[in-house]
Amino acid sequence: MTPREIILANIAFECDDRIGFAFGGGRRNDFTGGGCRHQIPTKTWTEGDYEYSTDIWGNTWFRLVGLSKGGEIFRPVLEDWDDLDTLEMPDLGNPDYYEAVRAVGASDTDHFKVASMPGWPFATCRYMRKMEIYFADLVLERERIDILHDRVTTVFEEMIDRFGEAGMDGIFFCEDLGVQDRVLIGPAMWNDIYRPLYERLTSRAHAHGMKVIQHSCGYNWELVDSLCEAGIDCLQFDQPAVYNQPELAAKLRQHGVGLYSPCDIQKVLPTGNREFIEAETKRLVENFRGGLISKNYGDLHGIGVEPEWDQWAYDEFVRCGIPEEA
Numbered sequence: 001m002t003p004r005e006i007i008l009a010n011i012a013f014e015c016d017d018r019i020g021f022a023f024g025g026g027r028r029n030d031f032t033g034g035g036c037r038h039q040i041p042t043k044t045w046t047e048g049d050y051e052y053s054t055d056i057w058g059n060t061w062f063r064l065v066g067l068s069k070g071g072e073i074f075r076p077v078l079e080d081w082d083d084l085d086t087l088e089m090p091d092l093g094n095p096d097y098y099e100a101v102r103a104v105g106a107s108d109t110d111h112f113k114v115a116s117m118p119g120w121p122f123a124t125c126r127y128m129r130k131m132e133i134y135f136a137d138l139v140l141e142r143e144r145i146d147i148l149h150d151r152v153t154t155v156f157e158e159m160i161d162r163f164g165e166a167g168m169d170g171i172f173f174c175e176d177l178g179v180q181d182r183v184l185i186g187p188a189m190w191n192d193i194y195r196p197l198y199e200r201l202t203s204r205a206h207a208h209g210m211k212v213i214q215h216s217c218g219y220n221w222e223l224v225d226s227l228c229e230a231g232i233d234c235l236q237f238d239q240p241a242v243y244n245q246p247e248l249a250a251k252l253r254q255h256g257v258g259l260y261s262p263c264d265i266q267k268v269l270p271t272g273n274r275e276f277i278e279a280e281t282k283r284l285v286e287n288f289r290g291g292l293i294s295k296n297y298g299d300l301h302g303i304g305v306e307p308e309w310d311q312w313a314y315d316e317f318v319r320c321g322i323p324e325e326a
Contacts, residue, residue, distance in 0.1 A: 003030035004169060007112035011170075011211055011234045011258040013291030019321035020293030022260070023314055030293075033114040033168070034101040036159060040090050056090045056118070059127050069302060076130040081144050089151055092118075093158025098166055105167030114213065115163040117173040120156060121149045121197045122185070128152075138185075138193065145193070153197050157204050164208025171205055171212055172236070178218020180242070187222050195230050202231025213260060224248070228255035236260040238297060241267040241280065245287040258291040263313035265297045269305045274312050281316035294321060 001009070001017050007030050009015035021028035044053040052062045052074060063071030078087055104113055118124070125148055126134040137145050163171055177183055177190075185194065202212045214227065215236040221243065227235065234257060237243070241264035252259055261284065263269050268280045285292060294317040296310055297303060 002110040004110055004112045006030055007293060008169075008211070010291050010293050011213075012256050013253045013258050014256070015290050018323060019285060019289065019317065020258075020260075021317070021321075022293060022295040024296055024298075027296075027314055028318065030112055031114055032104060032107075032109050032111040033116065033172075034104045035116040036092055036097045036118075036162070037100055038090070038092060038094070038097045055127075056092075057124065057128055058088070069299075073127050073130050076128055076133075078128045078148070081141060084144055084147060087148075087151075089155050092155050093162060095162060098162045101163065101168065102166040113167070113169045115166070115168040115171050115210075117156065117159060117171055120173050120175045120201065120214075121152050122177070122194055123173075123175040124152050125149060138189065149193070149197055153200055156201055160201060160204045160208070160210075164205070164210055168208075168210055170210050170233070172215070173213075174215040176215075176217040177223055178216065178220040181219050183218070183220055183222050187226060190223055191226055195226055198227070198230040198232070202233075206231065219243070221248070224251055225255070228252070228257045232257065234258040234260050234293070236295075238262060238265045239267070240264050240284055245283065249287045249291070252288070252291055258293060259288045260293040260295060261288075262295050262297045263317075265303050265305070269297070269309055269313065270303055272306065272309050274309075277309060277312050278316045281313045282320050285317065285320040289321075292321070 006015065006017060007020045009017065010020045020030050022031050023029055038056065040056045042054045042056060044051065046065060049065055050062050051065050052060060054060050058077030059073055060075040061071040062074040078084065101115055128148065129137055160171060177185065205212050211233040212231060213234040213236055214232045217238060219242045237259065238261065240261050263277060263281045263284065268277055296314065300307060300310055
């Protein structure tokens with residue numbers, strides 16, 4: 001099987017050959033891809049101990065220089081709902097921004113071609129209002145929230161069309177839905193507000209023959225069925241140790257949805273315990289064999305992990321995940 005066929009079979013939880021791989025550093029990687037190379041201007045500046053920056057949606061962020069990496073919202077683009085009608089959306093559907101991804105799509109590579117997206121409606125809109133205000137808006141300003149969600153979803157539909165026209169095999173987006181032990185949005189509200197938006201976007205991708213891969217941190221057990229039913233083809237969880245893995249594997253196998261995961265980045269890799277890391281990596285392969293795509297975590301320093309510890313996990317993924325004859 002080609003790398004593309006391996007990924008497609010694991011996404012469908014029906015791979016009898018080997019697990020998938022998405023490791024950097026010259027290691028096994030069944031993926032290639034790209035994204036929207038927009039030319040929307042943003043800016044960064046420093047005032048005292050703080051660095052400020054703007055994003056493509058118009059939000060202003062800030063962080064402590066030399067300490068934090070991601071930062072927090074300083075000023076959301078939509079501070080006042082009265083500005084909703086005049087709020088400008090970024091032109092992420094501009095075909096000029098997709099030249100590089102069209103080159104990937106037109107290439108003769110046998111790898112799985114994945115296109116990266118900048119979040120989805122929940123991940124985007126919660127910053128446009130500021131998170132704590134946005135959560136109140138879901139109850140108190142539902143009509144306006146629906147308008148904002150619709151406009152942002154339309155932007156993402158245009159992006160999906162560009163990726164589909166480019167010939168990509170799938171799209172990948174990040175939308176964290178959980179904290180350590182529960183979801184941020186309960187199932188009833190998620191199904192009411194967000195599931196229709198997910199179905200709009202997944203159906204758009206599926207119409208182009210693309211698979212949909214979602215990253216989501218936290219414990220999302222209560223939403224897994226709905227996510228799968230809404231059209232998510234593969235779930236990217238960085239913390240598989242927070243789940244009952246046999247139960248999660250059974251649920252994903254039932255839905256024909258794969259798991260895309262590193263060795264757990266919170267409870268396992270940071271321990272630096274080689275025996276434990278190898279045992280947990282093996283357990284992950286054994287639980288999800290047939291529907292597993294293994295990966296490395298992109299910011300080892302940020303989670304206190306040495307490259308050697310990550311390599312232990314990789315070597316175990318290879319040892320357990322590839323049949324000797326493959």
